[in-house]
Amino acid sequence: xxDGAPPGHGLGVRVYALLxxxxxxxxxxxxxxxxxxxxxxxxxxxxxxVAIMLMFAHATRIAGYxxxxxxxxxxxxTLSFAVAxxxxxxxxxxxxxxxxxxxxxMLVRPVSPLIQIATxxxxxxxxxxxxxxxxxxxxxxxxxxxxxxxxxxxxVPVLVASGVxxxxxxxxxxxxxQFWLIEGHGATKAVTYGGAFLTQYPPTVFxxxxxxxxxxxxxxxxxxxxxALYVLDRPDxxxxxxxxxxxxxxxxxxxxxxAAAAWRTGLRRYRSTGS
Amino acid sequence: MGxxxxxxxxxxxxHTAYPLGLAAEAVxxxxxxxxxxxxxxxxWRERPALGGYDVADxxxxxxxxxxxxxxxxxxxxxxxxxxxxxxxxAIDLYRPVGLQGWWLADDLGRAAGALLLxxxxxxxxxxxxxxxxxxxxxxxxxxAVSLVLAVVVGFGLRYLVALAVFWLHDDRGPAAVxxxxxxxxxxxxxxxxxxxxLLGEVARALPWAALVQVPADVFLGxxxxxxLAAALAFQAGWAAVLxxxxxxxxxxxxxxxxxxxx
Numbered sequence: 001x002x003d004g005a006p007p008g009h010g011l012g013v014r015v016y017a018l019l020x021x022x023x024x025x026x027x028x029x030x031x032x033x034x035x036x037x038x039x040x041x042x043x044x045x046x047x048x049x050v051a052i053m054l055m056f057a058h059a060t061r062i063a064g065y066x067x068x069x070x071x072x073x074x075x076x077x078t079l080s081f082a083v084a085x086x087x088x089x090x091x092x093x094x095x096x097x098x099x100x101x102x103x104x105x106m107l108v109r110p111v112s113p114l115i116q117i118a119t120x121x122x123x124x125x126x127x128x129x130x131x132x133x134x135x136x137x138x139x140x141x142x143x144x145x146x147x148x149x150x151x152x153x154x155x156v157p158v159l160v161a162s163g164v165x166x167x168x169x170x171x172x173x174x175x176x177x178q179f180w181l182i183e184g185h186g187a188t189k190a191v192t193y194g195g196a197f198l199t200q201y202p203p204t205v206f207x208x209x210x211x212x213x214x215x216x217x218x219x220x221x222x223x224x225x226x227x228a229l230y231v232l233d234r235p236d237x238x239x240x241x242x243x244x245x246x247x248x249x250x251x252x253x254x255x256x257x258x259a260a261a262a263w264r265t266g267l268r269r270y271r272s273t274g275s
Numbered sequence: 276m277g278x279x280x281x282x283x284x285x286x287x288x289x290h291t292a293y294p295l296g297l298a299a300e301a302v303x304x305x306x307x308x309x310x311x312x313x314x315x316x317x318x319w320r321e322r323p324a325l326g327g328y329d330v331a332d333x334x335x336x337x338x339x340x341x342x343x344x345x346x347x348x349x350x351x352x353x354x355x356x357x358x359x360x361x362x363x364x365a366i367d368l369y370r371p372v373g374l375q376g377w378w379l380a381d382d383l384g385r386a387a388g389a390l391l392l393x394x395x396x397x398x399x400x401x402x403x404x405x406x407x408x409x410x411x412x413x414x415x416x417x418x419a420v421s422l423v424l425a426v427v428v429g430f431g432l433r434y435l436v437a438l439a440v441f442w443l444h445d446d447r448g449p450a451a452v453x454x455x456x457x458x459x460x461x462x463x464x465x466x467x468x469x470x471x472x473l474l475g476e477v478a479r480a481l482p483w484a485a486l487v488q489v490p491a492d493v494f495l496g497x498x499x500x501x502x503l504a505a506a507l508a509f510q511a512g513w514a515a516v517l518x519x520x521x522x523x524x525x526x527x528x529x530x531x532x533x534x535x536x537x
Contacts, residue, residue, distance in 0.1 A: 033448060040451030047458055051465045055314075058469065059321035062314075186299030190306035198310055205317045206310070 016115050023122035034124050041128030045082065048200055049074055049132055063204040068143045069232055071136055074200040076156075076224040079133025080163025081196035086126045088118045088168050091175035092192070095182045104272055114172070114263060144232065152231050158249065159227040163199075165252035166223050170195060173259040179266030195220045204237050211238060222251040278372055279380040286384025297392035300345065308341035308397040312405060318469070326468025326475075327497065335408040336466050336491050338401035345389030346422070347429035347486045349463055351436065351453050353378070359440040368529060375518070375525050379430055386426040414496050417503055421490040424510035428485040431517025432457065438521065441528040456481075462488035482513040 027034050052074055056067040065073075094117060097103040106113040137156075146152060174188035195218070203211045203225045215221035215238065222244075229236055230245040291297070315333040319325060328336065343349070355378050358364045367374055401407060410418055432453065439449045458464055460483035467478045467488040478484060489506050492498050498506040 030445075033445060036448050037451060040448070040455065043455050044451065044458070047455065047464055050459070054465055054470060055318050057471045058325055059318060062321060063317040183293065183295040183299055186296055187302040189300075190303040194303065194306045194310065197307065201310075201314055206313045210309070210313075 012112060012115060015111050016119060019111070019115065019119035020122040023119060024124060027123035027125070037123070037125040038128035041125050042131040045078060045129045046132040048078070048197065049136065052200070063202055065202040065204065066145075068140050068145075070200075070202060071140045072144060072232070073202060073224055073228055075133050075136030075140055076159055076163060076228065077133075077196060077199035079130065079137060080160050080223055081167050081199075082129035082133050083160075083164045084167030084171055085129060085196075087164075088171040089126070090120045090122075091117050091171050092178075092185055092188070093117060093120070094175045095178040095185045098178065098182055098270070101272070103270070113267065117175075146232055155227055155231050159224055159231070162227070162248035162252045163223040166219060166248070166255055167192070167195070169252065169255035169259040170218075172263050173255070176259070176262035176266045179270055191218055195223065199223045199225060208238065215240070219251045219255060222248040279376060282377055282380040283384035283387075286381040287388045288384075290385045290388035291392060294392055297345070297389065298396070301393045301396035304341040304344055304393065305397045305400050308338045308401050309404070311341075312337045312401065315466075326466065328466065328468055328495075331406050331408050332495050332497075333466065334401070334405045335398075335495060336462075338398045338405075338407060339491050339494055340463055340487050341397040342390075342394040343422075343425070343487055343490065344463075345393035346386040347425050347461075348386075348389070348433065349429075349457055349461060349486065351433055351450050351457060353382070353433045353437045355434070355437040356440055356446045356450075359437065360444065360446075365532065368532065373525070374529075375434065375521050378434060379427070379518075382430040382433075383423075383426060386429075390422075408495055410494055410496055414494070417507070418490060418494045420507060421493040421510060424507065424514055425486050425490045427514040428482055428510060428517060431514055431521055432482060434521045435517065435524065438524045438528055441531050457483050457486065460484065461486040462491065466491075482517060485510040485513050 049071070052070055053067070055062060056070070060066065062070065091114065094103070097106070097117065103113065106116045109116065137160075141148075141156070170192055174184075174191055177184045177188055195214075198206075198214065199220055203221065211221065215226075226236075226240075226245050227248050228234075230242075236244070312334045315337055316330055319328070319330045319333050323329065325333075355364070355367075358367060364374075367377065370377060398407060436446060436449045436453045440446045443449065460467075460478050460481050462484065467475060467484060469475075470478050479488065489498075489510055493503065493506055
């Protein structure tokens with residue numbers, strides 16, 4: 001299906017769940033290994049948090065932000081990224097599938113290749129990535145000195161959901177790049193993993209031109225920086241209008257549309273190895 | 276001997292066969308170098324002399340660690356793992372050279388390729404924006420020795436993880452533990468000089484310190500004279516211990532494999 005008719009939305013979700021469940025059951029054949037790997041994955045994801053806490057052992061504020069504020073950014077960034085990574089992270093293997101010729105196998109199956117790649121090796125190990133973000137978001141918000149108006153409370157789930165959508169868009173977009181640049185994977189990690197790392201820290205840490213770049217070129221600032229400015233009631237280091245703080249859902253939409261288009265275009269352009 | 280330099284040379288050729296892929300990795304390493312550098316600048320602005328480093332030291336450290344990711348293979352992994360799982364290792368064991376020596380030579384070739392194609396970009400681009408600290412000729416020579424020792428220590432650790440497959444049939448468990456240790460205790464995530472109190476002392480005594488923190492200290496000229504000798508001896512000591520452990524484990528694995536084959 002050189003793209004063909006994409007399955008209806010509901011059908012796609014069902015097929016995704018079915019394939020993910022199949023992989024989960026396969027992994028569950030080795031329960032001890034499965035549990036250990038999930039825990040180890042959680043610990044690896046938590047290392048960045050440990051680094052933040054070690055840094056705050058030396059200073060009460062870093063770039064004007066306190067420890068709970070940075071941990072709030074860490075929690076939202078990590079959770080958004082982890083959900084998107086669990087759902088779509090293996091899309092980054094596209095280049096390998098093209099090189100090995102296994103993408104052709106996927107194309108003859110009656111399921112979208114994106115769903116097939118995304119569910120590949122779907123193991124509980126991936127779910128371990130969710131733990132640090134969930135734990136931090138459960139513990140840190142009460143310690144923030146924010147004025148928890150209903151609007152700010154409501155912003156947190158909106159923020160995480162938009163963050164998930166933005167990272168999901170970036171996963172698909174960076175995977176699509178590999179239709180054109182098979183070797184591109186190494187560099188696009190700067191956007192996916194790099195974006196996840198970047199948004200753990202406040203924007204005031206980074207150079208202004210760089211912040212401008214990740215606001216307007218790659219919209220990482222909308223993962224959590226902009227909405228967090230509203231939640232934490234902080235001034236924008238770029239002095240952008242307050243409306244930007246509420247723009248994350250819109251940005252997510254604006255990003256996911258071209259990501260889907262890039263994937264379809266890439267798939268249509270694909271002529272198997274040797275092309 | 277004789278054959279081992281060729282093993283290293285062919286490993287070098289093999290690992291540099293796709294330079295674009297390695298260059299792409301270097302782009303990501305550079306991006307992370309910048310992000311980490313700005314974070315460290317923010318921390319050092321609060322604490323200007325933290326751990327005996329100044330801002331220039333911290334930023335140089337940061338780009339240096341990104342350059343070292345490839346050569347010391349901080350994220351772990353080794354081709355040998357797959358060969359043990361597939362049984363191809365039986366072919367390796369037929370060879371009239373030791374398994375450990377063969378793979379050490381292979382790894383040195385790989386590391387040289389990674390240094391050449393992945394090591395240059397992060398510090399070079401970093402130097403355009405930040406004032407980086409460069410060593411003099413004698414410092415550079417000491418760093419070269421330290422770097423080779425770091426690669427050998429990295430090999431020693433990864434070889435032990437790979438050999439665990441003989442017993443566990445799967446390397447993902449030990450590999451995950453090894454990843455946590457090597458990211459955290461090498462100085463990769465945060466320089467070990469910024470680790471407080473006892474944690475810092477313990478971290479600086481573990482073998483992972485020999486991967487990133489010690490070579491970086493040598494590069495920055497933090498270790499000179501007798502202290503430099505102590506730093507290199509620390510790396511060489513861990514290299515010797517790990518290689519000896521690998522040797523013992525290789526002998527045990529050889530017996531184990533025969534049992535396995537019936």
